[in-house]
Amino acid sequence: MSGLGNNASGTPGEEKGASSMLGLGILKGLGVTLRNFLGSYRDPERLITVEYPEERLPLPEQSRAFPMLIYDGEDPIGGLRCVACKICEKECPSQCIYIVKDRDARGRPMKRPKIFDLDISTCMGCGICAEVCPFDSIKMDAAYERSAESRFERLLLRKEDLAKPNAYYHKIHPTEAAEADARLGIASPEPEAPPEGAPEKAA
């Protein structure tokens, strides 16, 4: 063993380690594992495994995954709060947001995005976009199961994929959403509002 090897190389090895009875320390350690093993049959504190796909832990309110766009009312595109100011595009550290402002028939810029793309293969979920948005439009979604079959499928989210109703926002981040509603001066949706896509299904 290497312990012997250390002595051979001229370093003090075993003097400190020699206890009154060799093997006592090992037995003590085995006692701990035995206690844990038997304890796992009766003590819920020692039963810490969650059988993930069948069983899920509730997400805390602050939980964040990827951004989403909030809309008010019934129309997912027309009701978007986004005014295409491009602040989030500028502040995004990984530059994963691409916005093109919409223009009306006479070519004047309109306060809504024509294109709002978010590449979640690049997005790192830092939440800076939600932090800097002055219109409470882009917020962090909590849906985390975003795997896709191929590299280019469902990883580039268009504004249609990103649009989520205010009721959904209230469902995942109640405190934050109520604060946003107060800032915007709009009535909060009913608590029983139909949750269009629970966090589990939203992906």
Add this chain to the structure above:
Amino acid sequence: MSRQTEGQQFASALGMGNASPEGPRGDSPVLPPPAGPLYEAKPKPGSARAAEGETLEVAVGPHHPSTHGVFRMDVVLDGERIISLKPRFGYLHRNHEKLCEGGTYLMAIPYTDRLDYFCSLTNNWAYVLAVEKLAGVEAPERAEYLRVITAELTRLLNHSCLVGFLLQDMGAMGTPLMYAFREREKLVDLFEELTGARMMCNYMRFGGCRTDASAGWLERTRRVVDDFPRFLDEFEDLLTSNEILLARTQGVGKLSAELAINAGVTGPMLRASGVAYDIRKAAPYGIYERFAFRVPVGEHGDVYDRYMIRMLEMRESVRILKQALKEIPEGPVLNPKARRRNFRPPVGEAYGRLEAPKGELGFYLISDGSPRPYRFRIRAPSFINLTILEDMCLGHTLQDAVIILGSVDIVMGEVDR
């Protein structure tokens, strides 16, 4: 066989014969034969064992389970003994410093999470400390307390994981690591509740913290902190007096205090060698001077001391946490004067440093008055602590090199940046 220099051997192998100083053709200018080896196939030219071909070169890594990431050690073995070990890194280089120079000051914060991905909160704090120094911004009282609390929780998390990994390297398969991860789970759950993410917290901002902690969060943290010594006792029962652990760690990988200081080693590595240097005491940042805690110091500087220092540091962290959780005042957590967007610190430079779980973590920033840092430099503790790996490993066996590397506590994200 007459003794030849390696250069001469190489020359004769190429059919050049005994090259005279004038060269094979007297007229052309020829350099004298090189004194050193032309190539590094035999790193110890003087070693008789190497000349006999008895040494073995092994590249441990970059894809080796015990190198803690994409790290390679070019080891030369004589039998089982290491006679040369060259650490090779750079496989995880991500252009971090240049990337942060290209973005605004705010953009760099989520990137700092990804340096040492076990300790995102101390990384955040070190960077924010540098920016605050640069811009002269101060954080409110409650934010300072939250910073201390999250930083010490990070220290608990890092040390418990490290100890688990170290024992795993020693062959204690699974059990200690699983126990350590059980505790880590409680801590990352707290981080998730406070910051929204378990590992990539992105929590601190210049002039405070991003979100406030609820009363419930503080209460749950108190409970986790109060329970933590129980885990430490259990863990020590499990292995500290284990004879195999003692035989494998005591006297292995000794690092003298002198070499540790000369090499710039910091953190638990330095303290295990007997130097009582902790930035929390030596140059207090934040509000650390308000807390009573001790700095554990080792005697021998071997792997066992490095293991024990971490166990003791966790107990001291629990002490700091208890005081901080008792004293935390009410109030805002973000200085309203600190801007996030269009943040332009004045021209100047600043170095913010703190005692990260792995050692001194420093951010050196130069501002030219624009919204982007002119220079962004990171002093990564894992990187500097890794440079003396060869000095600790020489004369030991390969399996000892694995635990010596484990006791250095590296995270390749920080080493390569």
